Amino acid sequence: xxxxxxxxxxxxxxxxxxxxxxxxxxxxxxxxxxxxxxxxxxxxxxxxxxxxxxxxxxxxxxxxxxxxxxxxxxxxxxxxxxxxxxxxxxxxxxxxxxxxxxxxxxxxxxxxxxxxxxxxxxxxxxxxxxxxxxxxxxxxxxxxxxxxxxxxxxxxxxxxxxxxxxxxxxxxxxxxxxxxxxxxxxxxxxxxxxxxxxxxxxxxxxxxxxxxxxxxxxxxxxxxxxxxxxxxxxxxxxxxxxxxxxxxxxxxxxxxxxxxxxxxxxxxxxxxxxxxxxxxxxxxxxxxxxxxxxxxxxxxxxxxxxxxxxxxxxxxxxxxxxxxxxxxxxxxxxxxxxxxxxxxxxxxxxxxxxxxxxxxxxxxxxxxxxxxxxxxxxxxxxxxxxxxxxxxxxxxxxxxxxxxxxxxxxxxxxxxxxxxxxxxxxxxxxxxxxxxxxxxxxxxxxxxxxxxxxxxxxxxxxxxxxxxxxxxxxxxxxxxxxxxxxxxxxxxxxxxxxxxxxxxxxxxxxxxxxxxxxxxxxxxxxxxxxxxxxxxxxxxxxxxxxxxxxxxxxxxx
Amino acid sequence: xxxxxxxxxxxxxxxxxxxxxxxxxxxxxxxxxxxxxxxxxxxxxxxxxxxxxxxxxxxxxxxxxxxxxxxxxxxxxxxxxxxxxxxxxxxxxxxxxxxxxxxxxxxxxxxxxxxxxxxxxxxxxxxxxxxxxxxxxxxxxxxxxxxxxxxxxxxxxxxxxxx
Ligand SMILES: Cc1ncc(C[n+]2csc(CCOP(=O)(O)OP(=O)(O)O)c2C)c(N)n1
Ligand SMILES: [Mg+2]
Numbered sequence: 001x002x003x004x005x006x007x008x009x010x011x012x013x014x015x016x017x018x019x020x021x022x023x024x025x026x027x028x029x030x031x032x033x034x035x036x037x038x039x040x041x042x043x044x045x046x047x048x049x050x051x052x053x054x055x056x057x058x059x060x061x062x063x064x065x066x067x068x069x070x071x072x073x074x075x076x077x078x079x080x081x082x083x084x085x086x087x088x089x090x091x092x093x094x095x096x097x098x099x100x101x102x103x104x105x106x107x108x109x110x111x112x113x114x115x116x117x118x119x120x121x122x123x124x125x126x127x128x129x130x131x132x133x134x135x136x137x138x139x140x141x142x143x144x145x146x147x148x149x150x151x152x153x154x155x156x157x158x159x160x161x162x163x164x165x166x167x168x169x170x171x172x173x174x175x176x177x178x179x180x181x182x183x184x185x186x187x188x189x190x191x192x193x194x195x196x197x198x199x200x201x202x203x204x205x206x207x208x209x210x211x212x213x214x215x216x217x218x219x220x221x222x223x224x225x226x227x228x229x230x231x232x233x234x235x236x237x238x239x240x241x242x243x244x245x246x247x248x249x250x251x252x253x254x255x256x257x258x259x260x261x262x263x264x265x266x267x268x269x270x271x272x273x274x275x276x277x278x279x280x281x282x283x284x285x286x287x288x289x290x291x292x293x294x295x296x297x298x299x300x301x302x303x304x305x306x307x308x309x310x311x312x313x314x315x316x317x318x319x320x321x322x323x324x325x326x327x328x329x330x331x332x333x334x335x336x337x338x339x340x341x342x343x344x345x346x347x348x349x350x351x352x353x354x355x356x357x358x359x360x361x362x363x364x365x366x367x368x369x370x371x372x373x374x375x376x377x378x379x380x381x382x383x384x385x386x387x388x389x390x391x392x393x394x395x396x397x398x399x400x401x402x403x404x405x406x407x408x409x410x411x412x413x414x415x416x417x418x419x420x421x422x423x424x425x426x427x428x429x430x431x432x433x434x435x436x437x438x439x440x441x442x443x444x445x446x447x448x449x450x451x452x453x454x455x456x457x458x459x460x461x462x463x464x465x466x467x468x469x470x471x472x473x474x475x476x477x478x479x480x481x482x483x484x485x486x487x488x489x490x491x492x493x494x495x496x497x498x499x500x501x502x503x504x505x506x507x508x509x510x511x512x513x514x515x516x517x518x519x520x521x522x523x524x525x526x527x528x529x530x531x532x533x534x535x536x537x538x539x540x541x542x543x544x545x546x547x548x549x550x551x552x553x554x555x556x557x
Numbered sequence: 558x559x560x561x562x563x564x565x566x567x568x569x570x571x572x573x574x575x576x577x578x579x580x581x582x583x584x585x586x587x588x589x590x591x592x593x594x595x596x597x598x599x600x601x602x603x604x605x606x607x608x609x610x611x612x613x614x615x616x617x618x619x620x621x622x623x624x625x626x627x628x629x630x631x632x633x634x635x636x637x638x639x640x641x642x643x644x645x646x647x648x649x650x651x652x653x654x655x656x657x658x659x660x661x662x663x664x665x666x667x668x669x670x671x672x673x674x675x676x677x678x679x680x681x682x683x684x685x686x687x688x689x690x691x692x693x694x695x696x697x698x699x700x701x702x703x704x705x706x707x708x709x710x711x712x713x714x715x716x717x718x719x720x
Contacts, residue, residue, distance in 0.1 A: 121577060122584050126627045146627065180569065180630045304621035307614065 005133040006031040006164040010039050012140035015172060018068050020044060020059065020426055022052035026072020027112060028099025031164035044426065044455050047447040049076050051419040053083020057092045058423030061406045062381055064217065066147050067423060070097040074112030078119065082413060084154045085123040089410025090238060091211060093152035095143050102162040116158045125153030130160060133168035141176040150183030151302040152215060183301060187318030187326060195273065195297045195314055196330040202271035204341045205231040211238030212276015212300060212320045214402040219243065221324035230336035232345045234262040236283045237394055238409040245398035251349065255283040256544045257391040261348035263550040266291055275299040276320045279309040289549035299323045354396050359511050362535040365464050369396040371514035372434065372462060380432040381406060381424045385417040385441030387471040389464040391540045393436045415444030421459040422452055432522040434460040440469045440489055449501035452527040460521040461529045466536040467491055474539045478557040498529035507531045561590065562616050563635040563642060563713050566605040567597060569628040577626050578605065587611065587619050591710030602630065606712045635713050642713040646691045648682045651702030661701060668694045679704060
């Protein structure tokens with residue numbers, strides 16, 4: 001087929017099933033946008049490229065499909081980078097498209113030139129620069145395949161302007177082989193058998209599930225395994241929702257601001273089945289004293305994760321779903337009876353129920369989470385910003401389904417939650433979407449209220465408004481002699497801000513007012529910013545102080 | 558235990574591969590002593606030889622992370638005993654007078670090096686061998702004055718018929 005590069009690009013996207021692109025055009029991507037003008041792919045114009053990248057990421061996490069974002073060369077591309085790295089750290093499938101100066105100008109410091117390939121090499125799973133029109137179909141096939149398969153991640157395609165404009169004969173292959181890329185899906189059966197034996201023989205088994213379980217859509221298998229073994233399930237922050245948190249075997253998230261029950265239980269365990277996790281330092285606390293008595297079985301699709309952060313007794317490289325299925329087949333036991341361990345787990349659950357029913361004024365964030373939970377349906381989606389707000393959600397909010405809790409786990413990016421909420425809403429318009437936000441985080445991306453109104457993507461931004469960079473303030477209070485350096489944000493009239501963008505703005509101050517405000521916002525049909533004034537100096541506890549062991553969780557410092 | 562390991566990576570011969578590999582080492586804070594690259598017996602495939610210092614866990618991570626680079630086709634560790642390692646060095650040595658010159662020449666002969674350039678006051682010597690041989694030679698001739706030293710870094714291959 002004789003066609004222009006830009007047409008070939010759009011055709012390749014169409015063939016990959018791309019329904020929506022988040023982005024901002026510019027000089028180096030005008031030919032591409034010219035073709036998009038007639039294409040039946042929705043383009044959502046954001047007001048900042050970082051938002052485009054996070055929205056594509058949110059879309060990907062909510063849907064399981066590849067999220068696509070687009071920016072022009074130079075500043076457009078560099079603005080994408082935070083969002084690309086965020087997706088990389090959390091293994092989110094993304095294809096990022098960037099314009100580039102015409103090939104003859106590359107390397108000449110041309111107007112809006114950036115070495116996008118060089119800049120994004122360490123923050124993408126792979127990247128490509130188009131050289132010829134003829135290679136466009138193959139490059140895009142590879143890009144989507146790499147982004148989506150194995151351990152997913154962002155792939156960038158840099159598109160020099162002349163390649164978008166030139167005409168050539170192109171052919172679209174059905175599939176492509178990528179020589180050096182063969183993710184292992186099926187776990188080694190001998191190893192899986194050993195894992196089954198270890199789990200059956202264990203006295204105090206526990207399952208530690210992460211984002212990999214969600215990516216592999218393996219929640220059902222996970223639940224069956226847990227029930228068969230009678231093993232409690234803890235998760236990483238990224239694994240929240242992989243296992244229903246209201247299940248009698250669910251203990252919640254482990255780690256720095258995880259649940260006490262979860263941290264104590266993993267500390268007590270004698271065998272850990274870790275699946276789709278990467279043992280981040282925020283999860284393990286001090287690794288020297290992480291689960292001291294446990295043998296660790298580590299299942300992950302990325303062999304490099306195994307043995308990277310903790311010692312592993314039994315490695316299994318494979319996809320969470322494949323391995324869980326094989327494991328279930330090999331477990332030749334009936335569901336386990338109640339025993340000393342399960343009784344201890346129930347005891348932990350009872351004893352360490354997080355307390356949320358405060359009636360204080362000013363509002364306590366714990367209470368705010370409780371009220372939000374009251375109006376959330378199981379298929380509704382929560383995204384978060386970063387800071388105390390995120391940790392309130394991690395600790396107190398409970399989620400029962402995969403892909404209903406979307407947070408920036410690895411990078412901890414303030415300004416992620418609102419764009420991710422937009423992306424999630426585009427992916428699943430039938431679900432309500434609420435961003436649990438901090439005032440500081442939201443101000444980093446609030447200009448995209450314009451996008452949400454103009455593009456009719458109604459979400460709820462619930463600001464835990466403490467007038468502080470609260471998490472930093474907390475660390476300064478606890479570990480830096482209350483020397484509050486550069487953390488006071490002061491007041492912002494978020495209602496007026498929302499209204500300036502023709503969104504709704506609501507202010508809430510008292511216990512009992514949050515749930516109705518959120519419910520109303522869900523029904524409003526337009527993005528609503530709820531400014532929830534909370535106690536400015538409330539600290540998030542319990543906490544594992546930095547450098548300490550999970551069992552040393554404290555209620556205050 | 559910290560040790561020097563020799564790794565061979567077969568990679569697709571494409572622009573940017575070298576940067577991907579070296580960038581990976583910097584990003585992961587791996588210690589790399591030398592890296593050499595050139596064509597292999599297969600068209601389109603380059604062969605990299607890397608020498609890396611670290612304990613077993615570091616080595617394992619290096620190999621796994623290298624394998625994640627899309628253009629890396631294969632990574633193997635060469636056992637030092639059952640492989641040959643060679644490095645080439647060019648050494649420009651000051652030879653102020655006849656005695657210095659004849660002394661250097663005799664060292665070159667002992668080390669089976671070659672003199673590849675001669676001028677009034679200097680010699681350029683080419684020497685190949687494993688790294689310790691090159692170091693020994695360079696140490697010997699420093700007393701005369703080493704004007705310039707260029708080492709290629711190690712390249713290596715397993716002994717015997719197998720790959
Ligand atoms: C982009 C970015 N810049 C800086 C930080 C460091 N940081 C972590 S939490 C935090 C405070 C967040 O404030 P806010 O959004 O108001 O949430 P709060 O902690 O008050 O709930 C900061 C500055 C970060 N995580 N991300
Ligand atoms: Mg705040």
